[in-house]
Amino acid sequence: MTEISFAAAELLFALVWIICRAVVSAKKRKFDVKREGVLLLMYVNLAVILRFTFFPMETVNGKIQPLLFDSSEVFPLRVNLVPFMNITDYENRRDMLLNIIGNITMFIPSGIVLPIIYKRLDNFLKVFAAGAMLSLCIEILQLPFSTRASDIDDLILNTSGVVIGYGIYALVRGLKNRKKRPSHAVSAR
Known part of the structure; x- marks a missing residue:
């Protein structure tokens, strides 16, 4: 059995992120602080998604429990x-609601940030598809870990979070565009 600590997983994720961003910046020979801030x-x-989709929610002595891999x-x-077969399998209503709200909430920022980062994600269907693919990748990556389960409910709830996030993004963008439009002057007789 192999244990993967949360700290090790986050460190690996951070290193891969930094290397990728460095390669992209070197390739473009340009460093855009605003874009890097949004990417951050x-x-x-x-x-956050890595934390809550791969590592157990329960902590022991305040420590996040490791991700377990056992090939057997x-x-x-x-x-x-x-769909929705296992959503009511929780010991109490609080845990069920925490699962539903948590799965939606942690993906809302993705729906806001994705269309800002990637200009080609310029409509609902594209952001919906990107969010569904992100969630599907997570569900597939969870397959080999005995402490995790892949569930269509998670895919539905995560994608719903991306959709809500995109709705917030579109609303704010629409309000900004409305303010930028010049008001039409009343014509004089």
Whole structure:
């Protein structure tokens, strides 16, 4: 059995992020502080998603428990493809609501930041597809870990969070565009 600590996973994620950003900046021979700031928001959002989608919610003595990999426990895969079948399997209503609200909330920033970072994600369907793909990648990456399960509910809830985030982005963008439009003067007779 292999244990992957949260600190090790976050450190690896940070190193990969820094190397990728350095390569892109060197390739472009340009460093845009504003863009890197927005990308940093995406990094923080992805780090939070990494924490809550791969590592157990429960802590022991205030410490996040490690992600466990045991090759003998990979199969059978723990996958639920029936929507909303497991959503009520929680011991109490509080845990169920925490799961639903948490899965939605942690993806809201992705729906806001993705269209800012990637200008090609300029409409609802594109952001919806990008959010669904991000969530699907996470569900697939969870497959080999015996302490995790891939669930269609998570895909639905995560994608809903991205959609809500995009709605917030579109609303703010619409309000900004409305303020920029010149008001039409009343014509004199």
